[in-house]
Amino acid sequence: MNIDWSKLGFAYMQTRSHIRYTWKNGSWDRGELVAEPYFNIHIAATALHYGQTAFEGLKVYRCKDGVVRAFRPEMNARRISASARRSCMAEIPEELFLDGLRRVVKDNLDYLPPYGTGATMYVRPLLFGSGAQIGVNAANEYTFIIMVMPVGAYYKGGLNPVRAIILDDFDRAAPNGTGASKLGGNYGAALLPHKIANEKGFSVDLYLDAAEHKYIDEFGTSNFLAIDKKGAYVTPKSKSVLPSVTNDGLMKLAAHLGMPVEWRPILFEEIADFAEIAACGTAVVITPVNEIVRGDQVIKVGPREGAGPVLQKLYDNYTAIQWGEAPDPFGWTVEL
Numbered sequence: 001m002n003i004d005w006s007k008l009g010f011a012y013m014q015t016r017s018h019i020r021y022t023w024k025n026g027s028w029d030r031g032e033l034v035a036e037p038y039f040n041i042h043i044a045a046t047a048l049h050y051g052q053t054a055f056e057g058l059k060v061y062r063c064k065d066g067v068v069r070a071f072r073p074e075m076n077a078r079r080i081s082a083s084a085r086r087s088c089m090a091e092i093p094e095e096l097f098l099d100g101l102r103r104v105v106k107d108n109l110d111y112l113p114p115y116g117t118g119a120t121m122y123v124r125p126l127l128f129g130s131g132a133q134i135g136v137n138a139a140n141e142y143t144f145i146i147m148v149m150p151v152g153a154y155y156k157g158g159l160n161p162v163r164a165i166i167l168d169d170f171d172r173a174a175p176n177g178t179g180a181s182k183l184g185g186n187y188g189a190a191l192l193p194h195k196i197a198n199e200k201g202f203s204v205d206l207y208l209d210a211a212e213h214k215y216i217d218e219f220g221t222s223n224f225l226a227i228d229k230k231g232a233y234v235t236p237k238s239k240s241v242l243p244s245v246t247n248d249g250l251m252k253l254a255a256h257l258g259m260p261v262e263w264r265p266i267l268f269e270e271i272a273d274f275a276e277i278a279a280c281g282t283a284v285v286i287t288p289v290n291e292i293v294r295g296d297q298v299i300k301v302g303p304r305e306g307a308g309p310v311l312q313k314l315y316d317n318y319t320a321i322q323w324g325e326a327p328d329p330f331g332w333t334v335e336l
Contacts, residue, residue: 008152052129063324161290179240222279276308
């Protein structure tokens with residue numbers, strides 16, 4: 001195996017194994033490590049017909065001291081079970097989730113990038129209905145897998161700002177829908193507007209609330225955060241927004257650093273008054289956004305190049321904890 005860690009993108013790579021669990025008759029089996037990246041699935045599986053799928057994303061780091069650590073995996077374990085409840089799937093016990101993570105990382109240590117390369121191991125847990133069901137009902141069998149792969153940056157070039165667009169003809173999630181769950185169908189519905197945004201030259205698409213198109217919800221793949229001109233961290237409060245592990249961590253970090261934190265509804269008109277804006281998520285941590293377009297309206301925010309000073313400070317402190325370069329006052333890192 002000869003991997004150029006510096007040239008990795010954010011893409012699938014075949015590794016030694018994934019771990020696979022099956023739920024039948026009310027309980028999960030012990031799981032097994034599987035080398036083959038394919039499996040047989042029943043043609044009537046509910047994942048294929050009724051969208052019973054949920055997934056997660058987290059990262060594992062080979063830290064500065066050589067210790068292998070996962071970053072806040074218990075948060076992902078809890079969130080995938082919340083998604084499972086929303087779509088009537090079997091929940092995943094936290095201890096099973098963490099056991100599977102340890103086993104699959106250990107079996108694929110050769111694919112964990114060295115410290116200093118900037119590359120990480122991306123972990124993709126996936127839960128889906130694998131039991132056959134033709135009537136519109138939940139499955140009687142579920143499969144849970146955890147796959148791992150080395151990845152580079154989601155966006156090349158570090159904290160360089162991107163442009164975002166609001167497409168008023170599309171909504172991400174209904175007011176009382178599944179926006180707060182990490183279900184596959186949420187992302188399938190967002191593929192077309194994301195494609196349109198990319199064709200228009202925008203890296204990300206930003207969604208407003210579906211009821212009134214007055215309030216900020218989130219970007220197509222990430223939460224929305226802003227720094228106001230008084231230095232406060234501001235992020236939308238909406239039951240249609242996915243509870244981001246990264247946004248939660250950045251809010252806690254901001255408060256720890258002495259910044260005011262506001263988790264509240266944000267009117268679209270407020271965008272022009274912010275000093276810095278970013279998308280935040282596992283794959284990128286922070287992506288600065290320096291321009292938001294809605295129809296003929298163009299709103300420019302923050303520096304033309306690089307990140308603003310507050311976003312840069314948050315990013316540096318957050319990633320230092322992930323890489324074991326700074327103390328972890330929150331207990332976020334878990335040794336594997």
